[in-house]
Amino acid sequence: MHAYRSHTCAALTADDAGQTVRLSGWVHRKRDHGGVLFVDLRDHYGVTQIVADSDSPALALLEGMRVESVVTIDGEVKRRSEATVNGALATGEIEVYARAATVQSAAAELPMPVFGDAEYPEEIRLRNRYLDLRRDKLHANIMLRSSVIASIRRRMVEQGFTEFQTPILTASSPEGARDYLVPSRVHPGKFYALPQAPQMFKQLLMVAGFDRYFQIAPCFRDEDARADRSPGEFYQLDFEMSFVTQDDVFAAIEPVLHGVFEEFADWQGKGRTVSALPFRRIPYRESMLKYGNDKPDLRNPLIISDVGQQFVGSGFGRFASIVEAGDVVRAIPAPNTADKSRKFFDDMNAWAQGEGYAGLGYATRKGGEWGGPIAKNHGEEKMNALADALGLGPDDGLFFAAGKEAQAAKLAGLARTRVADQLGLIDTSRFEFCWIVDFPMFEYDEESKKVDFSHNPFSMPQGELEALETKDPLDILAYQYDIVCNGIELSSGAIRNHRPDIMYKAFEIAGYTKADVDTNFAGMINAFKFGAPPHGGSAPGIDRIVMLLADEPNIREVIVFPMTQKAEDLMMGAPSFVSAKQLKELNIKVTAELPKDKDALVAPKAG
Numbered sequence: 362m363h364a365y366r367s368h369t370c371a372a373l374t375a376d377d378a379g380q381t382v383r384l385s386g387w388v389h390r391k392r393d394h395g396g397v398l399f400v401d402l403r404d405h406y407g408v409t410q411i412v413a414d415s416d417s418p419a420l421a422l423l424e425g426m427r428v429e430s431v432v433t434i435d436g437e438v439k440r441r442s443e444a445t446v447n448g449a450l451a452t453g454e455i456e457v458y459a460r461a462a463t464v465q466s467a468a469a470e471l472p473m474p475v476f477g478d479a480e481y482p483e484e485i486r487l488r489n490r491y492l493d494l495r496r497d498k499l500h501a502n503i504m505l506r507s508s509v510i511a512s513i514r515r516r517m518v519e520q521g522f523t524e525f526q527t528p529i530l531t532a533s534s535p536e537g538a539r540d541y542l543v544p545s546r547v548h549p550g551k552f553y554a555l556p557q558a559p560q561m562f563k564q565l566l567m568v569a570g571f572d573r574y575f576q577i578a579p580c581f582r583d584e585d586a587r588a589d590r591s592p593g594e595f596y597q598l599d600f601e602m603s604f605v606t607q608d609d610v611f612a613a614i615e616p617v618l619h620g621v622f623e624e625f626a627d628w629q630g631k632g633r634t635v636s637a638l639p640f641r642r643i644p645y646r647e648s649m650l651k652y653g654n655d656k657p658d659l660r661n662p663l664i665i666s667d668v669g670q671q672f673v674g675s676g677f678g679r680f681a682s683i684v685e686a687g688d689v690v691r692a693i694p695a696p697n698t699a700d701k702s703r704k705f706f707d708d709m710n711a712w713a714q715g716e717g718y719a720g721l722g723y724a725t726r727k728g729g730e731w732g733g734p735i736a737k738n739h740g741e742e743k744m745n746a747l748a749d750a751l752g753l754g755p756d757d758g759l760f761f762a763a764g765k766e767a768q769a770a771k772l773a774g775l776a777r778t779r780v781a782d783q784l785g786l787i788d789t790s791r792f793e794f795c796w797i798v799d800f801p802m803f804e805y806d807e808e809s810k811k812v813d814f815s816h817n818p819f820s821m822p823q824g825e826l827e828a829l830e831t832k833d834p835l836d837i838l839a840y841q842y843d844i845v846c847n848g849i850e851l852s853s854g855a856i857r858n859h860r861p862d863i864m865y866k867a868f869e870i871a872g873y874t875k876a877d878v879d880t881n882f883a884g885m886i887n888a889f890k891f892g893a894p895p896h897g898g899s900a901p902g903i904d905r906i907v908m909l910l911a912d913e914p915n916i917r918e919v920i921v922f923p924m925t926q927k928a929e930d931l932m933m934g935a936p937s938f939v940s941a942k943q944l945k946e947l948n949i950k951v952t953a954e955l956p957k958d959k960d961a962l963v964a965p966k967a968g
Contacts, residue, residue: 362383363383365383365385365433365465366383366384366385366404366433367382367383367384368382368383368384369384369404369405369406369407370384370386370402370403370404370406370407370408370409370452371404371406371407371408371409371451371452372406372407372452373409373438373452373455373457374451374452374454374455375440375454375455377438377455378438378439378440378455379437379438379439380437380438381435381436381437381438381460382435382436382437382438382457383433383434383435384402384404384409384411384433384434384436384457385404385431385432385433385434385465386402386403386404386409386431386432387402387403387404387428387429387430387431387475387495388400388401388402388403388423388426388427388428388429388430388431388432388468389401389402389403389408389428389429389475389476390428390476391423391426391428393424396414396415397412397413397414397415398412398413398414398420398423398424399411399412399456400412400413400423400459402432402434402457403495405500407450407451407452408450408452409452409455409456409457410447410450410452410455410456410457411423411434411436411456411457411459412439412456412457412458412459413458413459413462417458417459417460418459418460418461419434419436419459419460419461419462420459422462422464423459423462426464426467426468427467427468427469427470427471428468428471428474428475428476429468429471429475429492429495430464430466430467430468431464431465431466431468432462432463432464432465433462433463433465434457434459434461434462435459435460435461435462436457436458436459436460436461437457437458437460438455438456438457439455439456439457439458440454440455441453441454441455441456471492472485472488472489472492473485473486473489473492473493475492475495475496478498483917483925483926484925484931487923487924487925487930487931487932488931488932489932490921490922490932491932494921498918499918501629502907502911502913502918502919503919503921505625505628505907505910505911505919506903506907506919506920506921508625509621509625509903509906509907509910510577510903512620512621512624512625513577513598513617513621513903514577516616516617516620516621517575517598517600517617520573520613520614520616520617521572521573521613522573522574522575522600523571523573523574523575524574524575524576524577525566525571525574525575525576526576527556527559527562527563527566527576527578528556528562529555529556529579530543530553530554530555531553531554531555531556531562532553532554532884533552533553533554534554534557534561538557538582538583538584539582539583539584540554540555540557540581540582540583541554541555541581541582541583541593542554543555544947544948544949545947546946546947546948549948550948555581556578556580556581557580557581557582558578558580558597558599558900559576559578559580559599560819561882561884561885563576563599563600563601563898564601564819564857564859564885564896565884565885565888566601567601567602567603567893567894567896568888568889568891568892568893568894571603572602572603572604573600573601573602573603573613574599574600574601574602574898575598575599575600575601576598576599576600577596577597577598577599577903578596578597578598578599578900579594579595579596580594580595580596580597581593581594582594582595583928585926586924586925586926586927586928588914588915588916589849589905589908589916590916591904591916591917591920591923591924592924592925592926592927592928593924593928595902595903595904596902596903596904597852597900597901597902597903598617598852598900598901598902598903598906599898599900600613600614600898600899600900601896601897601898602896602897602898603894603895603896604894604895604896605856605895605896605897606856606895606897607798607840607842607856607897609897610842610854610856610897610898610899611639611640611642611796611842612639614844614899614901615638615639615640615794616638618794618844618846618851618901618906619635619638619640619794621906621910622635622792622794622846622909622910623635625910626792626910628910628911631790631912632790633790633791633792634790634791634792635791635792635794636659636791636792636793636794636795640794640795640796640844641659641794641795641796642795642796642798643657643795643796643797643798644797644798644799645797645798645799645800645801646799648797649770650665650667650691650770651664651665651666652664652665652774652777653665653691653770653771653772653773653774653775653776653777654770654771654774655797655800655843655845655850656797656843656845656848656849656850657795657797657845657848658778658787658793658847658848659793659795659847660787660788660789660791660793660847660848661777661778661781661786661787661848662781662786663693663694663696663777663780663781663786664694665691665692665693665770665773665774665777666691666692666750666751667689667690667691667692668690668691668692668747668750668751668761669683669684669688669689669690670684671690671743671746671747671750672684672690672739673685675738675739675740675743676738676739676740677734677735677738677739678738679763680722680735680739680761680763683763683764688763688764688765688766688769689763689764689765689766689769689770690761690762690763690769691761691762691763691769691770691772691773692747692751692759692760692761693759693760693761693762693773693776693777693780694751694753694757694758694759695723695757695758695759695760695780695784696753696754696756696757696784696786697754697756697757697784698725698726698756698757698758698784699725699726699727699728699755699756699758700756701725701758703725705783706723706725706733706758706760709721709723709760709776709779709780709783710722710723712779713762713772713775713776716772716775718762718768718772719764721760721761721762721772721776722735722760722761722762722763723735723758723759723760723761724736724739724744724758724759724761725758726748726753726755726756726757726758726759727755727756728755728756729745729755731744735761747759760776760780762776778848789912791847792846792847792909793846793847794844794845794846795844795845796842796843796844796845797842797843797845798841798842799823799838799839800815800816800820800838800839800841800842800843801815801816801835801837801838801839802814802815802816802820802822802823802834802837802838802839802841802867803815803834803835803837803870803871804835805835811871811872812834812835812870812871812872813871813872814867814871816839816841816853817839817841817853817855818867818868818871819855819857819858819864819885820839820840820841820855820856820857820858821839821840821855821856821857821858821859821863821895821897822837822838822839822840822858822863822867823837823838823839823840824837825860825863826860826862826863826866829863829866829867829870830866834870839855840855840856840897841853841854841855842854842855842899844899844901846909847909849905849908849909850905851901851902851905851906852899852900852901852902853899853900854897854898854899854900855897855898855899856895856896856897857895857896857897857898859889859893859894859895859896860889860893861886861889861890864878864886864889865878904916904919904920907919
């Protein structure tokens with residue numbers, strides 16, 4: 362028999378009754394039933410119930426073992442009685458009577474329990490992540506992540522893509538988020554940067570003649586954490602294609618994403634559906650109007666409308682003056698709220714004020730009768746006309762966001778989400794995908810008082826060079842697109858600007874000289890001068906995909922060893938001090954006062 366196990370803790374069934382077996386694992390839970398000790402033994406695969414009574418030679422040892430100790434059990438497989446079968450366990454028809462037990466590793470007192478679903482503070486969980494990972498839910502999430510990545514790889518290869526690896530040590534980029542810098546020992550005073558994404562490398566692979574590239578790529582950005590963004594590092598499905606249009610990119614990646622989400626839609630019996638192919642395409646400006654953002658949750662049925670013209674010459678002077686000043690009024694329906702008290706509407710207004718806005722106007726409606734100061738001043742006839750234009754029912758109320766277009770759109774988008782949450786309108790049994798397309802190439806930066814790139818400076822403008830030379834920059838659209846699922850942006854992408862003449866002109870409009878482009882993007886612009894194919898791609902985030910499939914609100918729950926929101930690894934103690942000797946080897950001088958012992962650990966100056 363094997364030194365540690367003949368079976369895993371998920372393998373034994375009623376057909377194995379009578380066999381002598383050996384199992385190894387962690388003591389998951391102990392239950393003393395008056396002379397009979399029940400131990401749930403857990404390994405990576407599952408749980409098997411171990412039984413030790415007063416006749417068992419293993420009883421004394423198991424009684425003295427703390428939970429999470431690692432033990433090896435020799436014993437006999439026995440059928441459980443019909444009344445004690447546990448249908449929730451793969452091994453629920455049997456138990457193993459312990460004949461002998463060996464302690465492989467005794468556990469100390471635990472800083473947090475593994476058994477159970479109780480929540481614990483982030484600091485405790487991350488400092489003891491190896492224990493946290495033993496818990497059923499997190500263990501399952503990490504296994505899901507592995508299965509999702511394997512599925513993605515298989516599907517990408519089936520779509521004709523080839524996996525390549527791009528460098529981890531590269532040059533710092535003047536664009537995007539802050540870089541993580543790595544000092545060079547052999548080139549004093551110079552630094553590498555960890556890649557924020559393999560963007561330039563994958564484009565250079567297209568220039569090199571490879572046709573369809575992909576990679577499960579690690580990316581590094583010195584940016585703050587959010588619920589759907591891990592600080593420091595993350596992984597993405599990075600891909601690029603040559604000789605393609607925007608439609609070709611969509612046609613290649615949609616089956617991959619749709620297939621992966623369909624494959625795992627019923628994970629843990631959740632029974633979810635996935636939006637049909639092809640995914641819906643929504644122009645950027647339409648998305649900003651109807652949903653208040655460029656990452657709409659299409660499970661939410663509420664649609665925002667621009668109703669400013671309805672208030673021209675209105676008796677409600679505030680909205681009338683806003684429209685006359687060239688600003689906007691946006692309406693968010695609140696369906697079937699006739700039974701809601703005034704407090705529901707007042708609470709929404711208070712919430713908006715808590716978000717930093719002046720407020721959220723509203724009008725109530727019950728049986729066709731309007732209520733609230735906006736409706737009273739605007740007038741019943743005009744309110745009815747407004748309701749008809751929006752397709753409202755006799756018991757549907759309205760919320761209003763008014764002011765400068767950008768602010769009103771953002772408030773309307775936030776209100777749309779909150780109203781749907783409050784009224785239980787979001788169907789959580791669906792994965793709804795869409796593409797956001799036709800992003801503006803340029804925008805006017807109020808702070809710098811100049812035209813600048815709005816999304817991605819390396820995208821191909823729609824209309825190419827002719828558009829750049831003849832159109833108002835603020836009217837030029839780009840071949841840029843985002844893939845969104847359930848209100849979560851999975852990635853941005855674009856058809857790339859592969860022509861140096863178009864790139865120089867695009868940067869010129871944004872205030873950059875030819876020398877600026879040649880200096881800051883030398884590797885790419887020089888390569889394009891030797892023949893570059895039209896190409897494009899995208900990079901859906903692996904962590905966000907798994908977060909959606911696992912139905913987790915925080916991305917930390919699908920990453921094996923995540924950092925805290927302050928980008929600290931509490932378990933490994935990173936970022937850590939370095940010794941004076943290491944700093945000297947790297948030709949780095951720290952401005953903080955050094956300890957008296959030159960080899961003692963010192964901390965770099967904060968900031």
